[in-house]
Amino acid sequence: MYAKGEVSYQPLALPDRVQLDDAASLKAVNAFRDYMRKRHSVRRFATRPVAEQVIAACIAAAGTAPSGANHQPWHFVAVADPALKVRIREGAEEEEREFYSGGAGDEWLAALEPIGTGVHKPHLTDAPWLIVVFAQRYGVTTDGTRYKNYYVPESVGIATGMLITAIHHAGLVCLEHTPNPMKFLGPLLGRPAHEKPVMILPVGYPAPDATVPAVAKRKKPLSEIMTVFRG
Numbered sequence: 001m002y003a004k005g006e007v008s009y010q011p012l013a014l015p016d017r018v019q020l021d022d023a024a025s026l027k028a029v030n031a032f033r034d035y036m037r038k039r040h041s042v043r044r045f046a047t048r049p050v051a052e053q054v055i056a057a058c059i060a061a062a063g064t065a066p067s068g069a070n071h072q073p074w075h076f077v078a079v080a081d082p083a084l085k086v087r088i089r090e091g092a093e094e095e096e097r098e099f100y101s102g103g104a105g106d107e108w109l110a111a112l113e114p115i116g117t118g119v120h121k122p123h124l125t126d127a128p129w130l131i132v133v134f135a136q137r138y139g140v141t142t143d144g145t146r147y148k149n150y151y152v153p154e155s156v157g158i159a160t161g162m163l164i165t166a167i168h169h170a171g172l173v174c175l176e177h178t179p180n181p182m183k184f185l186g187p188l189l190g191r192p193a194h195e196k197p198v199m200i201l202p203v204g205y206p207a208p209d210a211t212v213p214a215v216a217k218r219k220k221p222l223s224e225i226m227t228v229f230r231g
């Protein structure tokens with residue numbers, strides 16, 4: 001990260017400008033929406049490998065995300081090491097045993113019933129890659145000075161959404177896995193204490209017998225998620 005004194009306001013003419021007319025714009029966004037409808041959270045993975053360069057490119061796409069004061073308060077750890085994946089699975093399943101045996105509470109467990117999730121997490125060892133997303137509570141410059149980060153959950157959420165979109169664009173699938181709690185991940189992956197793990201994304205190809213829960217296809221209609229005030 002650049003040191004604060006190193007940078008000051010300097011306007012640049014809008015780089016890389018893309019200009020479409022309304023018709024081209026609508027065509028492009030309809031095609032994008034249709035492609036995004038083919039994204040599904042997948043819980044059964046093939047063990048087929050994925051090149052590291054593909055994973056790195058997906059993370060680089062996530063790294064273009066907007067963030068509070070451009071502080072980019074995120075770090076992504078990509079794990080292909082089978083022994084480390086086993087340790088992550090053990091840690092996650094330990095938390096999930098607590099969670100599903102009552103820690104979650106009745107309402108949460110009832111909400112998860114239509115999704116069909118449970119204690120066993122084979123995706124954590126079957127998927128060729130696990131990307132663990134960390135949120136940085138504060139930043140540290142190259143000279144060791146701490147600086148405050150702003151809108152951390154919002155910024156990391158946007159970057160993670162872009163990562164999931166990049167993974168889909170690359171023809172791969174992933175799962176947003178959030179064992180609760182997941183503080184075991186920081187020490188296991190050698191991350192500093194000021195970084196909070198927010199999600200594990202197993203990434204790869206779906207198993208031939210992969211399914212999705214029917215309820216996941218039930219997205220709210222546009223009329224329910226959009227309000228318009230016309231000019």
Ligand SMILES: Cc1cc2nc3c(=O)[nH]c(=O)nc-3n(C[C@H](O)[C@H](O)[C@H](O)COP(=O)(O)O)c2cc1C
Nearest residue numbers: 039040041042043115117175176177178179212216
């Ligand atoms: C913040 C967040 C946490 C999630 N945690 C889990 C999880 O721990 N385990 C799981 O199987 N799915 C998890 N999911 C996936 C959701 O169940 C899934 O997105 C939802 O059912 C809709 O399905 P879709 O992603 O295929 O559209 C999570 C999703 C989000 C956004």
